[in-house]
Amino acid sequence: MKKLTFSLILIVIFSIIGLGWVLDNLFSQYQSHNKYDELKPYKELGTILAKTLNQQTNIEEFINDWQTQNVVEVTLLNLNAFPLPESLQKKFYQGEPLTLESENSIFIHFILPKKDKILIVTLPAQTKKHDNNLLKLAFTAIFYIAILLILFIWLYPLIKHLRQLRKTAKAFGEGKLEKRIPINSTSYITDIEVEFNKMAQRIETLVSDNKLLGNAVSHDLRTPLARLRFGIEALEETTNPQLRDKYQKHISKDIDEMEKLVAVLLNYARLEQAMVTIEKRDINLNNLISDCINTKISSDITIQWLKSEPAIIIGDINYLTMLFNNLLSNAQQYSNKTISVDIKQTKTEISVIVADDGPGIIKEKRHEILKPFTRGDNTLNKHGYGIGLAIVARIALWHDAILKIDDSKQLGGAEFSITFKKH
Known part of the structure; x- marks a missing residue:
């Protein structure tokens, strides 16, 4: 909007003062000659x-x-x-x-x-003034026509971009959620177009996530609910104390499983709230990652980690702790024996790389597994709801960080890298 306001003021000043000065000089020269x-x-x-x-x-x-x-x-x-x-x-x-x-x-x-x-x-006096009056009338007409022409030249791109905005908004409202406005640096309403695209992306993500949430709830709740119904019916039909105790334990287990799923849904819903407060401050990634690794120590999995030179970023320590805990938990779940954590720095960026020696992730699935309640192909015997990497992606987005999934050349499994901007 600043560009729109500035260009409008500039064009008005140029049109009125500039054109007036030019035409006045032309008229004076004509009069003198x-x-x-x-x-x-x-x-x-x-x-x-x-x-x-x-x-x-x-x-x-x-x-x-x-x-x-x-x-x-x-x-x-x-x-x-x-x-x-x-x-x-x-x-x-x-x-x-x-x-x-x-x-x-x-x-x-x-x-x-x-x-x-x-x-x-x-x-x-009419002998002289007759021609002057015609000349003044001609210059006045030129003045107003020139102003209208200049304003039309200025307004045409604005009208064009507003019509594009209206067309895209209409298509978006009709359900074509992939529609976006092409951004042009010369546009007067670039800020509005950028904000519209951000809003559209946000809405498309929310709608997509809601669909995934609905599918996940219907799928993951159906099995424990069916077992729960069967257990209640079996409990009503038996008088054997041992069998009643067994059925009660199964019912309690199914209820616990549903409570965990509801808790996961609520946690992800909180992350989706528009009013999430990010309290950013200086964070030493070496200390943060060390604390996260200490909570993941296991006798079955070895975590290779060596502190590097100080790596300082600006972020929310609570959410970043959640991000790295989820990355490490995901690596532990799919790793065979070894996980490596490394920090690499350039003049402008800091990257945290978490790799494992598990089966890896095929390229076609790398984008999909970042969506909530989406799991990879090697998850048959793995516990979880497919929400961890979706949380990682969302927190990385809040910190303007880039999340990338690749194959680990060192360990042969999956490699996740989070790249932050240096401040």
Whole structure:
């Protein structure tokens, strides 16, 4: 919106002040070049008439005859009754016409040196102003047309992008959740387009997650519910104390399993809330990862980890602890014997790499397993609901970190890397 506001102010200032200044200068130049061109015929006529009268003896009689036969009004004035500034006297006394103007008339003066008189040719002011009025009207029309043209040139891209926004929003509202607005750096509403795309991505993710949640609930609850119903029916039909105790234990186990699933659903739902508060501060990844590894020590799995030089990022320690605990738990679940944890740094980035010697993840499944309640192909005998890596992906997104899944060249299994920006 800043770009839109700034460009609007700039275009208005340029249109009004810039165009006004240009047209004003053009009009002034035209006036200076053509100031008295329209009076040239009258000046030539007056010059001839003045030379003629200067040789006549009875000029008053000539003037009277002229007035009765011609439209142009001429009068005589004594030279001593027409004082002039010194700057005008020299040229006027040498025979150059002198033009003076009032609101209603234009007066062209010619000197009669032999008669000590001045011949005055009087013209209506309309003679000069008619052309000026047309010129002013033409320049005014050019001014407003140019402003409209400039505003149209400015508005066209804006209207184009707004129509694109409307078209995309309409398609998105009709259920085409994959629709996005192409981002152009020259757009006036780039901020709005970027925010729309973020909103659309967020909604698409939520809708997709809700579908997955619904499928997971219907699938993972169906089995314990069926066992629970069977156990209750069997419990009602038997009077054997040992069998009743056995059925009660099975029912209790099924209820515990459902409670765990509901707890997992609630935890993931909390992560999906829009009002999650991220309290970021400086975090030493070496210390954080060491604490996480200490909670995962097992006699069956070896975790290879050597502290590197200080690796400081800015983030929320609680959520990052959850992220690395989930990564390590996932590696432990699928690893055969060994897990490696390493930190690599560049001038601008810090990467945490967690690898295992398990079966790995095929490329076609790497994107899918980051969705909630989605598990890989090698999970038949593995406990879990497929939510851990979805939590990892979501927390990484909150910290502007890049999550990448690859094959481990060292251990042969899966390799997860989380890359943070250095601050």
